[in-house]
Amino acid sequence: MSSVTSALPQRQDALVVAGPGQLSLRQDAPLPHMAPDMALVRTVAVAINPVDAKMLDYSPAVGAIHGYDFAGVVVAIGSDAPRHLSIGDRVAGAVHGNNSLEPRVGAFAQYVGAIAELLLKIPDTMTFEEASTLGIGLATAGLALFRELEIPASIGDLIDRDGRAGPASDVTPNATWVLVSGGSTATGTRAIQLLKLAGLRPITTCSPSNFALVLGFGAEKAFDYRSPDCAKEIRAYTRNGLAYALDCVSESDSAQLCYGAIGRAGGRYCGLEPVRQAVAASRPTVRASWLMVLTMFGGRVALDGEYAREASAADRALSAKIFAATQTLLDNGRIKSHPVRVLADSWAGVIQGVDIIRTGAVSGQKLVVRVD
Known part of the structure; x- marks a missing residue:
């Protein structure tokens, strides 16, 4: 890790997979391991996707941190991360939560370890809640x-x-x-x-x-x-x-x-x-x-059945190009954020949001929770 803000905690709050369809708040979860191409982000807001419910129900990785979409503030940067990133930047992105191969990485946590080239710097005109909807979509x-x-x-x-x-x-x-x-x-x-x-x-x-x-x-x-x-x-x-x-x-x-x-x-x-x-x-x-x-993250997808995938460096490279182009679009005000519905109660709100997604009762909005 080439650059880091003030001393980081050893443990964090995180929602971990407890079983099929079940999330549990763990208050002593370890922080993610930091590879040279990653950045560590202190989470401010998370968005809830249909995949959060679907994979939790049908392919749960028990003990892994869950969640995919997030926005927050950069607190540490790996030595191989893009040079345009700095400590304190407001960023949004996505990670592969519910992942048995990297159980410490998930969006539903106080700190997220993300591939740095798959992060977007949030423009001043966009809130954390709005930006948290960008990554997976x-x-x-x-x-x-x-x-x-x-x-x-x-x-x-x-x-x-x-x-x-x-x-x-x-x-x-x-x-x-x-x-x-x-x-x-x-x-x-x-x-x-x-x-x-x-x-x-x-x-x-x-x-x-x-x-x-x-x-x-x-x-x-x-x-x-x-x-x-x-x-x-x-x-x-x-x-x-x-x-x-x-x-x-x-x-x-x-x-x-x-x-x-x-x-x-x-x-x-x-x-x-x-x-x-x-x-x-x-x-x-x-x-x-x-x-x-x-497959956007480049690693093997260790899910059940036909959802499993081998590692794909090509998909990560293409995703990086998509994010780089999107950064230019964001900087020029050409990408609009999806409408959000903000839920209360931090981690309890996230669990509630996953339950709401299961019902199919969301239309034209993205469920978002502020967790900082």
């Missing part, structure tokens, strides 16, 4: 669009030749449509913004109550996913030419909707869960894939 949207779907744009298209933000307002009528199913989710609003900045034409599905939200983030058109004619309406709007669909909902109904919306010539579909065989077989001209975002 940003990486998911970026990896899905630029790697899985291979949209006709590059990460470099997000930034203009002078190193500023890309062309959010000068999308041409002939640009490619991309469907974002579940556009009012945090990942959905990230994807919409990235697509617009890359010069493409994002269209989306969500509830009518969230139409104003997604249009405000840059969607060209919003469709009611509950409408029995939704897929038909999308085909008509895109003149039967839609070729790319990112499914941020990733349930059977949403996958079928995406498949139905893709045009006559077929295309590409990316979900966040395995695609059911019946759906995949319904249209052989649609190439389906699904994203396990935890």
Whole structure:
């Protein structure tokens, strides 16, 4: 560790996995080990994702600290960390919580050990609570669009030749449509913004109550996913030419909707869960894939069953490029934060938030808890 603030505690408060679906507050948890490419962050706020409930329920790593998204203040920096980071910086990012291979690392703790090149410096106009929503949603949207779907744009298209933000307002009528199913989710609003900045034409599905939200983030058109004619309406709007669909909902109904919306010539579909065989077989001209975002950290993903992944240096490198481009966008005020609903009661609020996520009772907002 090349740089460190005043003496750090030996122990910390953290929410650890106690069993399937169970979190327990531990007040003597060890701080994370610090590798040279990491930074240690004192946590101020955490965001709660569907994956927090899903992996806790179905692939719990008992004894590991849980949580993925966080924002806080840098208190120590590894010797190989990017030089633009300094002690005292306000940052946001994501880590692989609920990880049996690194049980000391998780967002639901007073101190988070994060890969430094996957941290974002928070602009002065953004609160810790707002910034805590950035990490996982940003990486998911970026990896899905630029790697899985291979949209006709590059990460470099997000930034203009002078190193500023890309062309959010000068999308041409002939640009490619991309469907974002579940556009009012945090990942959905990230994807919409990235697509617009890359010069493409994002269209989306969500509830009518969230139409104003997604249009405000840059969607060209919003469709009611509950409408029995939704897929038909999308085909008509895109003149039967839609070729790319990112499914941020990733349930059977949403996958079928995406498949139905893709045009006559077929295309590409990316979900966040395995695609059911019946759906995949319904249209052989649609190439389906699904994203396990935890490969963004480069290490092996030791989860159960089909969620397991081998280490991927390529995914970490691509994620670093996505975060670097996003930093420029943040610095230029071109990334908007997802609406947040702040829960009270610190660690008890986090446990409550995970329970709320299980019910599916959150729409158009991200649950966030202030924990400092």
